[in-house]
Amino acid sequence: MEISKAIRRVDNDEKVSGIAKFIADVKLEGMLYAKTLRSTRPRARIKSIKIPKLPNGYFIVDKNDVPANNRVKLIFTDQPFFAEDVVNYIGEPILLVVGPDKAKVLEILEQIEVEYEDLEPIFTIEDAESGTKPPIFGDDNLFADYEFTKGDPDAAFARAYRIIEGEYRTGIQEHIYLEPQGMLATYEDGTVTVYGSMQCPFYVKNALVYALGWPEDRVRVVQTTTGGGFGGKEDYPSLIAGHAAFAAIKTGRPVQLILDRTEDIEATTKRHPSIIRHRTALDASGRIIAMEIDIKLDGGAYATLSPVVLQRSMFVSTGPYHIPNVRVRGRAYATNNVPRTAFRGFGAPQSIFAVEMHMTNIAEALGENPIDFKMRYFLKKGDDTATGGSVHTDVKLDEMTRQVIEMSNFYEKFERFRKEKGDTVLRGIGFSAFLHGCGFTGKGEEVIKATAKLRRRDDGKVEILVSSVEIGQGAQTTLRKIVAFALGIPMEDVVYENPDTSRVPDSGPTVASRTVIIVGGLLEQAAKELKARWNESGEIEVIKTYRHPEYVRWDDEKFVGDAYPEYSWGVNVAEVEVDPVTFEVRVKKVWGVYDVGTPLDERVVRGQLEGGIVQAVGYATIEVMESKNGKLMQNTITDYIIPTSIDAPEIETRLVVSPYPYGPFGAKCLGELPMVGCAPAVAAAIQHALGLKVDEIPARPELLLKKWLEKSR
Amino acid sequence: MVNAYRPSTIDEALRIRNETKALPLAGGTDLMVRYKNWAGLPPKFSQPVMFVAHLHELKGIEVEGDELIIRSATTLTELLKDGRVPEVLKLAVKEMASPLVRNIATIGGNICNASPAGDTLPPLYALDAKVVLRSVEGERTVPIEDFITGPGQTVLKENEILCEIRIPMDEFDSIFYRKVGTRRANALSKVSFVGLKNLQGDRIDDIRIAFGAVAPTVVRSRDAEKMLKGIKIDEIEQIYPSIEAKYAELIRPIDDQRSTAEYRKIVSLRLLRFFLLGKAD
Ligand SMILES: Cc1cc2nc3c(=O)[nH]c(=O)nc-3n(C[C@H](O)[C@H](O)[C@H](O)COP(=O)(O)OP(=O)(O)OC[C@H]3O[C@@H](n4cnc5c(N)ncnc54)[C@H](O)[C@@H]3O)c2cc1C
Numbered sequence: 001m002e003i004s005k006a007i008r009r010v011d012n013d014e015k016v017s018g019i020a021k022f023i024a025d026v027k028l029e030g031m032l033y034a035k036t037l038r039s040t041r042p043r044a045r046i047k048s049i050k051i052p053k054l055p056n057g058y059f060i061v062d063k064n065d066v067p068a069n070n071r072v073k074l075i076f077t078d079q080p081f082f083a084e085d086v087v088n089y090i091g092e093p094i095l096l097v098v099g100p101d102k103a104k105v106l107e108i109l110e111q112i113e114v115e116y117e118d119l120e121p122i123f124t125i126e127d128a129e130s131g132t133k134p135p136i137f138g139d140d141n142l143f144a145d146y147e148f149t150k151g152d153p154d155a156a157f158a159r160a161y162r163i164i165e166g167e168y169r170t171g172i173q174e175h176i177y178l179e180p181q182g183m184l185a186t187y188e189d190g191t192v193t194v195y196g197s198m199q200c201p202f203y204v205k206n207a208l209v210y211a212l213g214w215p216e217d218r219v220r221v222v223q224t225t226t227g228g229g230f231g232g233k234e235d236y237p238s239l240i241a242g243h244a245a246f247a248a249i250k251t252g253r254p255v256q257l258i259l260d261r262t263e264d265i266e267a268t269t270k271r272h273p274s275i276i277r278h279r280t281a282l283d284a285s286g287r288i289i290a291m292e293i294d295i296k297l298d299g300g301a302y303a304t305l306s307p308v309v310l311q312r313s314m315f316v317s318t319g320p321y322h323i324p325n326v327r328v329r330g331r332a333y334a335t336n337n338v339p340r341t342a343f344r345g346f347g348a349p350q351s352i353f354a355v356e357m358h359m360t361n362i363a364e365a366l367g368e369n370p371i372d373f374k375m376r377y378f379l380k381k382g383d384d385t386a387t388g389g390s391v392h393t394d395v396k397l398d399e400m401t402r403q404v405i406e407m408s409n410f411y412e413k414f415e416r417f418r419k420e421k422g423d424t425v426l427r428g429i430g431f432s433a434f435l436h437g438c439g440f441t442g443k444g445e446e447v448i449k450a451t452a453k454l455r456r457r458d459d460g461k462v463e464i465l466v467s468s469v470e471i472g473q474g475a476q477t478t479l480r481k482i483v484a485f486a487l488g489i490p491m492e493d494v495v496y497e498n499p500d501t502s503r504v505p506d507s508g509p510t511v512a513s514r515t516v517i518i519v520g521g522l523l524e525q526a527a528k529e530l531k532a533r534w535n536e537s538g539e540i541e542v543i544k545t546y547r548h549p550e551y552v553r554w555d556d557e558k559f560v561g562d563a564y565p566e567y568s569w570g571v572n573v574a575e576v577e578v579d580p581v582t583f584e585v586r587v588k589k590v591w592g593v594y595d596v597g598t599p600l601d602e603r604v605v606r607g608q609l610e611g612g613i614v615q616a617v618g619y620a621t622i623e624v625m626e627s628k629n630g631k632l633m634q635n636t637i638t639d640y641i642i643p644t645s646i647d648a649p650e651i652e653t654r655l656v657v658s659p660y661p662y663g664p665f666g667a668k669c670l671g672e673l674p675m676v677g678c679a680p681a682v683a684a685a686i687q688h689a690l691g692l693k694v695d696e697i698p699a700r701p702e703l704l705l706k707k708w709l710e711k712s713r
Numbered sequence: 714m715v716n717a718y719r720p721s722t723i724d725e726a727l728r729i730r731n732e733t734k735a736l737p738l739a740g741g742t743d744l745m746v747r748y749k750n751w752a753g754l755p756p757k758f759s760q761p762v763m764f765v766a767h768l769h770e771l772k773g774i775e776v777e778g779d780e781l782i783i784r785s786a787t788t789l790t791e792l793l794k795d796g797r798v799p800e801v802l803k804l805a806v807k808e809m810a811s812p813l814v815r816n817i818a819t820i821g822g823n824i825c826n827a828s829p830a831g832d833t834l835p836p837l838y839a840l841d842a843k844v845v846l847r848s849v850e851g852e853r854t855v856p857i858e859d860f861i862t863g864p865g866q867t868v869l870k871e872n873e874i875l876c877e878i879r880i881p882m883d884e885f886d887s888i889f890y891r892k893v894g895t896r897r898a899n900a901l902s903k904v905s906f907v908g909l910k911n912l913q914g915d916r917i918d919d920i921r922i923a924f925g926a927v928a929p930t931v932v933r934s935r936d937a938e939k940m941l942k943g944i945k946i947d948e949i950e951q952i953y954p955s956i957e958a959k960y961a962e963l964i965r966p967i968d969d970q971r972s973t974a975e976y977r978k979i980v981s982l983r984l985l986r987f988f989l990l991g992k993a994d
Contacts, residue, residue: 024752035751102754260752423992581983581993582893582904622896626970633970638746641895644811701893702976709979712994 003485003665006603010476010491020225023182023196024258031184034061034096034247034257035105037112038267039087042123042336042630043136044116046085049094052111058104061247062095068213072239073206078137079302079339081211081242086119088136088301089338090630091267093239098247098255121336121630125275125296128333136301137334143299144307144332146314148559150388151325153281156290160281164362168278168354169696170679172625173271173343173618174634176642178472179227181236181268182258185244192245193220198237199229200509201467205501207238208245222500229471230615231342234511235304236268266635270625271343272297272309272332276317276354281325286366288377290325293317295351299332300339306332309340312441313347315563316676318386319355320397320435321377326386336630342511344612344675348436349619356432356680357695360687370684371410371431375401378433389562392551394658397433400571400593403654404431408573408591417688426578430684433571434677437564438660438669439514443556445565450514450546451505452522454483454530457495458539462487462530464496464523466507468515473671474604475515481600482520482664486527487534505543513669516600517566517660518546524664549662566660568668570594572613572681574649578689583701583708587617587649587682594653597660597668605670609653612674618643620679620697714755718763723770723847723876726763731849731872735763739786740817742810743826766819771876774798783878785821792820799880801907802836804890809833811899821875827861829930832892834861835907835923837878838931845877846870854879863929885909885919889988893980895971902926903972904980908988915946922985927966927977934959941989949989956989957982 014020051060063070063082070084071077083094097109120133127133128141135141157163183196192212198204198221205221212219221241226233240257247255259267274297281290295313299306314330345352363373378397384390405411410429417427439445453465464483470476480494497503507519522544529542554561571593577586590613599605622641626633634640659666679697687694692707718735720726729735736758738744748756765771771786774795781797789806792798793815809832810818823833824844834857842857846869857878860867869875887910894900905925911918920941924932937959940952949956966977983993 033753102751106751106754258752581987582891582980584893586897624895638901639895639970641900644896644898646898647896701980702973705976705979 001598001665003481004599004602006601007477007481007491009474009604010480011470022179022227023184023224026184026195026224028184028186028254031254031256032098032100032247032251033102033105034098034243034255035109036096036243037094037109039083039090039092039094041087041116041118042090043119043121044087045119046083046087046094047115047117050113052108054108055104058097058099058108059247059251060095061098061243061250065246065250066211066242067249069211071211072242073210074235074238074304075307076303079239079304081239081246089336091338092301093243096243096247096257098251123335123337123627123630125298125333128335135334136336137303141334142331143303143334144310144330146310146559147327147329148314148387149327150384150386153290153292153325153327156325157281157292160289161284162282164280164282164365166278166358166361166695168276168357170274170350170353171623171698172273173623174265174625174640175230175232175343176637176640177228177230177232180259180261180264181233181240182256183237183241183244184254184256185241185248186254187248187252191218191220192249193222194241194245195222195224196237196241197226197233198223199233199469199471199511201469201499201501202506203235203509204238204241208241211242212245220500220502223469223498225498226469226471229510230344231346231511232269233471234342234509236341262636265640266632267338269304269339269341270300272299272306272340272347272350274350276351278354278358280358280362288323291318291323293328295328295330297332297347297350298335298337298340300335300337302339304339304341306340308441308444309342309347312437313351315387315441316348316435316437317351317355319352319359320379320433320569321359321374322379322383323377323386328386337627338632344615345672346512348672348676349616349679352434352676353680353683353697356434356677357683360684361693369411369414371401371405374431374433385563387563388560389553391567393566393660395569396595396656396658397569397571400569400595400656401433403656404571404573404591404593407652407654408575410573413575414688423580426580426689427575428578428685428687428689429573429575430681430688431571431573432677432681432684435567435569436513436669436673436676438517438566438568439564440512442554442563445518445546445548448506448508450508450518450522452507452519452526452544453505454523454526454542456530456540461493461495462489464494465504466519466523467499467501467504468507468519469499469510471510473608474601475510478516478600478604479520479523482523483527485665486524487531513671513673516667517663517669520664520667521662522546566663566668568594568596568670568673570673570677572678574678574681574685576682576685576689578686578704583704585621585686585699585701587621589650589652590617590678590681592651592653592674593656594673595656595658596670596673597663598657598666599655600665600667605655606653608670609674610651613651613678614643614648616675616678617649617682620682621699622647624698624700715758716761718761720763720768723768726765726768726874727847727849729763730874733761734871735761737765737874738762739766739819739822740788742814742818743822765874771821776882779882781880781882783820783880785875785877786819789815789818789820799836799840801839801888801890801909802833804888805832805836805892805905808892808894814899820878824857824860824878825867825869825875827865827867829864829928830902830926832902832905832925834931835905835925836890838933839907839909839921839923840880840883843879844875845879846873847876848873858931858933861930885911891984901971904977904984906981906984906988912946917941917944917946922988924960924964924981927964927981932960932963934963953986953990957985960985
């Protein structure tokens with residue numbers, strides 16, 4: 001399709017040249033700087049806070065400065081903006097010191113003495129499960145506890161010929177967006193305006209309205225050029241937007257609050273670590289007749305988005321496979337760790353890792369090639385999903401798998417590497433298949449009712465008015481392209497400014513790979529209508545509100561039906577080299593074939609695929625984050641290790657297109673997909689190279705060596 | 714705020730150092746990280762600072778007799794470009810930091826920083842390098858293993874500057890270097906290993922072994938090396954257990970944010986075995 005051809009990204013020049021202004025670059029007249037005093041204890045009662053005498057022009061902003069509700073409004077309202085009587089994680093904000101001179105602000109901050117009375121902390125899922133320590137959240141210490149069933153798993157397990165079990169673990173992952181979090185608030189004429197780096201302007205606005213108890217028209221949120229998000233700027237910005245706003249209101253001056261990198265790593269959200277158990281029932285012919293899956297997530301100190309992360313994790317936990325009988329249990333535990341929340345893939349990378357490794361292990365147990373084994377279970381159009389919904393459009397997994405086998409020469413290498421026994425290198429190759437549910441999970445899209453607006457202005461330009469933001473993923477380019485192509489006008493005639501909540505309708509957050517498929521879909525519809533009315537004179541405004549396609553059915557109580565209106569698909573092969581002396585892993589090459597529907601810009605798509613693969617390679621191998629007594633050990637970019645360009649594998653990707661009739665030009669979802677499914681291909685390749693089970697990521701050399709020694713004993 | 718000095722000669726630098734105890738700053742790639750402050754504020758130095766990287770007396774590489782002299786403010790990139798720099802040192806430097814950092818980071822800074830994970834150190838220990846220290850009072854030459862006394866600890870006096878590194882120009886037929894880092898660039902060592910060997914016929918004539926990042930300072934055992942000298946290659950296996958025991962005693966790694974003590978120890982010994990016997994298991 002013409003629209004698929006790559007064009008120059010709209011935001012290229014300003015970012016490459018350095019002209020783009022990020023929030024830390026903005027300096028306003030009379031602006032004050034805020035720095036946060038944070039808890040140094042994982043769980044404690046605050047007995048007293050001793051504050052030195054403040055010089056003129058310096059302020060403390062704390063829980064008493066929150067006008068209405070000292071709670072960040074999200075799914076629950078458990079998280080305070082500023083700690084009240086207790087702290088629940090190291091890094092939790094207690095108060096701000098605000099003033100004109102940074103050195104003085106620091107000096108005051110360092111003089112503040114907090115007296116704590118330590119409480120018994122809960123650090124791990126095992127700790128939380130034991131139930132021996134007082135709960136952090138509710139009576140059972142669970143942010144969410146769900147279960148759903150399809151078919152009759154009990155009967156299937158009762159008649160099983162063989163049951164194969166496995167336990168899989170995934171680690172914490174830190175977002176490391178290039179631009180640390182930051183906000184700037186002003187208070188003028190009774191209106192508070194917050195500017196900053198964010199994915200979800202209306203989440204921020206709604207949180208502020210709730211905290212302030214003010215009418216909506218006195219709260220305005222403006223997104224500024226945002227240097228990456230990956231989910232880390234989904235809910236967290238609401239917290240610091242509150243901080244900046246309360247400070248601006250109290251001082252009557254603009255207040256800037258920017259986190260330094262170490263502060264950002266220590267205090268902001270992470271990907272949920274998980275423990276996932278699989279039990280699979282096979283009949284006498286070796287066919288899978290049922291799966292039982294138990295997912296446990298460590299949610300950290302506050303609920304954030306944990307319940308929905310857990311839902312997505314559960315809904316895709318049988319992978320891209322058709323399994324007749326399924327039971328899935330999921331729990332998200334409260335712990336005294338820094339809160340976990342959205343991160344590219346939103347719970348799916350954890351459960352896809354588990355199911356992919358488990359399927360590989362079943363194939364091995366049956367003496368079969370994992371690809372051949374997995375292919376037999378691939379979902380097809382018309383099949384029912386894990387939640388008993390339906391696959392409504394064509395699935396091209398067979399063709400995609402055939403292509404990736406051919407690209408990577410999989411079978412030949414699979415046999416050859418197994419026989420090789422190198423003294424200096426061990427080679428392995430692994431395969432994974434995966435899917436991603438497009439848009440919000442469950443009833444999400446129905447609740448948010450995304451609205452998008454197109455306006456043809458008097459100057460003849462067409463303006464996109466949506467709350468979706470550019471975070472490096474290419475939204476500025478692709479959304480403009482959709483409108484330009486649908487209207488048949490040049491790209492330059494389409495205007496799309498960073499959203500300002502006082503100007504744009506709520507088209508929902510920039511998350512869940514929903515921007516193109518949902519918001520882009522609305523813009524395509526709006527553009528079509530605008531085209532039909534093009535001859536009208538003057539300004540024209542077209543507004544569109546999202547509704548699921550007719551066929552979507554969903555029961556949010558029982559978790560039955562279409563958890564997503566549509567899916568994107570992918571397959572990966574990874575080839576690795578493991579050093580048999582040191583167990584260092586080098587991911588040599590990753591091949592990928594994806595179906596994201598119609599690619600709206602081939603280079604933007606490739607950027608997302610390659611970036612997602614590299615992020616998943618890091619997740620699978622080197623991104624180690626541990627905490628010791630609630631304190632993160634890898635709290636700098638020196639110690640939290642993400643892949644550099646020479647750690648990145650060679651990457652070769654292809655697209656296979658099964659268009660989505662309700663997506664703009666047939667597009668589906670893209671952003672999260674490559675991150676969701678690549679880690680198990682890497683882990684399977686390591687497993688193949690070493691001949692030992694890799695049931696945990698990151699598969700760091702320390703872990704592999706330990707397993708190797710256990711095996712050789 | 715502290716004073717910063719930019720002397721124009723080494724003599725002026727030594728005078729300033731003597732009078733103010735100013736902290737020498739070469740490439741600043743350790744110091745600027747160590748003293749980093751809230752963005753927008755100057756670094757948190759607590760004593761005066763003196764720039765030294767521009768001093769021409771501290772730049773350059775030359776040969777004097779059978780010694781190679783590397784002046785302390787020579788950058789890592791400059792080391793890589795010089796044909797006379799021992800191969801094993803280059804192998805280590807090539808895997809340090811990234812091209813950007815190597816363009817300003819100096820060998821003197823790596824030595825004086827005295828990090829257990831400093832990557833030029835194991836090659837310098839194995840090569841019997843010496844450092845030349847100068848002050849207004851004069852000059853002294855100290856073997857590298859006596860210069861570094863612990864993590865971040867050296868015998869450098871408050872009025873001294875490290876001026877040069879002297880390395881005997883020995884040749885080795887077998888050079889083995891391994892850095893086990895957390896990734897392949899901009900990564901600090903979990904373990905590093907240097908093995909140098911010269912054979913005469915099938916007997917070991919000279920052998921040098923050094924381990925980095927697995928003890929407070931670089932591990933080198935002259936005892937173990939003595940036991941290996943004169944031994945036939947195919948006889949190493951017989952005495953290997955006692956060799957390994959020697960090193961096992963000296964290798965005392967820690968658990969930290971980069972690795973575990975267990976991994977560091979086992980991998981050190983696997984590298985030793987691989988170097989001496991050609992196999993790790
Ligand atoms: C991103 C990054 C990656 C890195 N990777 C590595 C790595 O892979 N391996 C590694 O070993 N290191 C690494 N480092 C650390 C650092 O780059 C090296 O130790 C470098 O060699 C230090 O040299 P410098 O000139 O920058 O030292 P500086 O920071 O200028 O000084 C370091 C210390 O030496 C003292 N000093 C410097 N010159 C003299 C002198 N002439 N006389 C007396 N004292 C002196 C200083 O006072 C200070 O105490 C890395 C650093 C960064 C920022």
